[in-house]
Amino acid sequence: MSWLHKKIFWWGANRRNPSLYKQFLELKKTERLSREELLKMQEERLKTFVEFAYKNSSFYKAHFEKTNFNPIENWSLENFKKTKPVSKADLINFNQEIHTPVSKNEKTFFVETSGTSGEILTFHRDELWDSFNRAAIWRGTSWYGVNPWDFSLYFWGYNSDFLKKTKLRFLDFLVNRFRVFDYNPKTMASIGSKLNRVKAIEGYSSMIYELAQINENNNLDFSSLKMVKGTSEKIMPHYQDVAQRVFGQRIISEYGATECSIIAFECPKGNMHITTEGLYTETDPETGGILVTNMVSRSFPIIRYQLGDEVKFKDSNFRCTCGLEHPVIEEVTGRIGSKIYGLDRSYPSLTLYYIFKNIYFNKRIKIDFQAHQFEKGKLQIWIKDKLSPELNKLILTEASNYFMDLELELIENNNFRENQGKLRDFISHIPS
Ligand SMILES: [Zn+2]
Known part of the structure; x- marks a missing residue:
């Protein structure tokens, strides 16, 4: 054929x-x-x-x-x-x-x-x-x-x-x-x-x-x-x-x-x-x-x-x-311009990529995530799989190397893939 x-x-x-x-x-x-x-x-x-x-x-x-x-x-x-x-x-x-x-x-x-x-x-x-x-x-x-x-x-x-x-x-x-x-x-x-x-x-x-x-x-x-x-x-x-x-x-x-x-x-x-x-x-x-x-x-x-x-x-x-x-x-x-806002500082959204890349390279743990920010100083990270207390701690520790004034909330078992099109690792809901 x-x-x-x-x-x-x-x-x-x-x-x-x-x-x-x-x-x-x-x-x-x-x-x-x-x-x-x-x-x-x-x-x-x-x-x-x-x-x-x-x-x-x-x-x-x-x-x-x-x-x-x-x-x-x-x-x-x-x-x-x-x-x-x-x-x-x-x-x-x-x-x-x-x-x-x-x-x-x-x-x-x-x-x-x-x-x-x-x-x-x-x-x-x-x-x-x-x-x-x-x-x-x-x-x-x-x-x-x-x-x-x-x-x-x-x-x-x-x-x-x-x-x-x-x-x-x-x-x-x-x-x-x-x-x-x-x-x-x-x-x-x-x-x-x-x-x-x-x-x-x-x-x-x-x-x-x-x-x-x-x-x-x-x-x-x-x-x-x-x-x-x-x-x-x-x-x-x-x-x-x-x-x-x-x-x-x-x-x-x-x-x-x-x-x-x-x-x-x-x-x-x-x-x-x-x-x-x-x-x-x-x-x-x-x-x-x-x-x-x-x-x-x-x-x-x-x-x-x-x-x-x-x-x-x-x-x-x-x-x-x-x-x-x-x-x-x-x-x-x-x-460019895709920023995560702490209370006083801001961070490039790429920071997330580095956090999870580090965890992967240091611990060989694969994590599929998507982060959402609804208000300054707070960040939700949706995790596709179940979270163990150890993994929860690991992510928070790694993140604390980068984020100084940001409160993180990890949400497990979240199938964020159910919407159409391109998968983004960070979505800001804060009006620019
Ligand atoms: Zn070449």
Whole structure:
């Protein structure tokens, strides 16, 4: 059947993303460039793109002029970096002015994305951009020998709407994907004989983890599996142990955002290589967060955009043993501004990650948690399993190394996974 899915893939790709294959081949070619060549190409593309935005987007023209920047007359990285970063609110409030005119026969896709804070951003994505993003993912999966038409399992999670499910099932059939809506052992059993044909697994990492956990003793046969990819969520260290046992490999990560395309993809040596061919990334001197310029976002230019993540870049001298010289992101450490409030002090929500990571590394105890704050000075930590007095004490002791003026309440046996979508480890209910 795989020839059929390959055929369907090419038929669909030619209709929907005519430039996909060409862009994939280009990315495979630039994969071999040296760091110097890559950075040179990146700056040239950046200049061309910023000039394009200046000429075609009324928002960016005015925006650049505020710092007397005219990329046609006085281009330099230094001048570029004097322009003010663009926020998500800017993308929403000046949406129309940011869009560039697209010729009538050019294909665009309407995109809608909502962030954790609920506001919705919509924009038009041109075909080259859409295909570039797909090509970048394809290149990443090619490092593992996985093609877009290969049979894959996709963890989507909770969707009870029957019609929607049926529609998704049909679309999934076309792309040779089996979508899993829950991780009930029965559902997994129903996939049964298909499992040994699965080449790739993808989805939210917490869901992949739960699937692995539930099926730990079921001897699932994943003999064709080449890649397990987690998206959107932080991969906790204890996820990897279970993944290794059940899938025979660790969960690799892909880092991206709808408005930014694929920012980085983890290579088989465990390093997140930046898509230098299409993106220019910096650290925002003001917030310390990542700034992304998406150099393929022609229809809706994304320039020096505050994505909202705190990102640690690897030292520029670092070279990965996989041979790729694309710069590397060491860690996406967390969301900016997501704070836990003590009575007088505040703490980055990432602190929770470190507390549970320490407990795992020091005591080998895996704890699935989600923290909620309803008032300053108090924090509820919901724990999925039962809590023993020793574990209770252990968490409180570890937490006391970080939190000075915060009262902790641990709540056991809490299945916080029952809601839809991305799993967050901290949710603040305090109005900002
Ligand atoms: Zn590498």
